[in-house]
Amino acid sequence: MTIDFYYLPGSAPCRSVLLTAKVLGLDLNLKLTNLQAGEHLTPEFLKINPQHTIPTINDNGFSLWESRAICTYLVNACGKDDSLYPKEPRARALVDQRLYFDIGTLYARFADYYYPSLFQGLPKEPSKLERIDEGMKFLDGFLEGQTYVAGKNLTVADLAILASISTFEVVEYDLSPYKNIGKWYANLKSTIPGYKEANEDGCIAFKELIDSLQKK
Ligand SMILES: N[C@@H](CCC(=O)N[C@@H](CS)C(=O)NCC(=O)O)C(=O)O
Numbered sequence: 364m365t366i367d368f369y370y371l372p373g374s375a376p377c378r379s380v381l382l383t384a385k386v387l388g389l390d391l392n393l394k395l396t397n398l399q400a401g402e403h404l405t406p407e408f409l410k411i412n413p414q415h416t417i418p419t420i421n422d423n424g425f426s427l428w429e430s431r432a433i434c435t436y437l438v439n440a441c442g443k444d445d446s447l448y449p450k451e452p453r454a455r456a457l458v459d460q461r462l463y464f465d466i467g468t469l470y471a472r473f474a475d476y477y478y479p480s481l482f483q484g485l486p487k488e489p490s491k492l493e494r495i496d497e498g499m500k501f502l503d504g505f506l507e508g509q510t511y512v513a514g515k516n517l518t519v520a521d522l523a524i525l526a527s528i529s530t531f532e533v534v535e536y537d538l539s540p541y542k543n544i545g546k547w548y549a550n551l552k553s554t555i556p557g558y559k560e561a562n563e564d565g566c567i568a569f570k571e572l573i574d575s576l577q578k579k
Pocket residue numbers: 374375376398403414415416417418428429430431466
């Protein structure tokens with residue numbers, strides 16, 4: 364039985380789930396959910412996710428939201444092995460740490476700096492950009508001498524952070540000072556199966572959305 368996946372291609376957290384599904388070779392039942400049309404606020408959707416966020420999955424009656432929780436669930440429930448989310452306690456803890464770094468630091472600082480300007484037309488606050496730069500320095504440090512963000516293999520932490528970093532690229536944040544991030548990013552873009560459909564096309568959709576909002 365397939366898993367329903369409520370999503371929008373342009374949404375960064377949705378793209379991390381799409382990337383995870385691609386790497387797992389999993390076909391999700393895609394349910395495009397148009398936020399601008401309020402499709403996440405219908406009584407049917409609120410029954411599945413009262414917090415009305417996408418991504419959301421429904422696995423035959425089991426509904427789940429929060430992209431990183433979805434990614435780890437998909438590996439646990441559908442992975443042929445645990446390589447994307449290792450069971451060994453220390454290896455798993457490292458992946459978890461990077462996932463929490465992504466939601467709590469990297470993407471949180473992105474949202475704090477860019478969202479008011481992108482979605483409300485408010486001026487950007489330079490001190491918030493410095494917080495992003497600091498987050499990038501942390502990530503660049505994690506990647507020193509490493510191919511992946513947590514341990515020796517590709518994990519869901521790479522996929523979540525990949526969705527975030529590509530979103531920074533869409534808003535033209537300057538990634539060039541961060542050599543380790545640049546190398547890691549180029550490697551993942553060229554090696555992840557189905558990268559274009561899972562992430563690149565969605566980044567184009569996100570760019571189109573923000574361009575259309577700027578014109579309003
Ligand atoms: N931390 C959540 C963020 C989810 C989120 O905020 N999604 C946005 C779209 S990118 C959304 O659904 N917004 C509509 C709403 O909150 O009502 C995750 O990683 O899944």
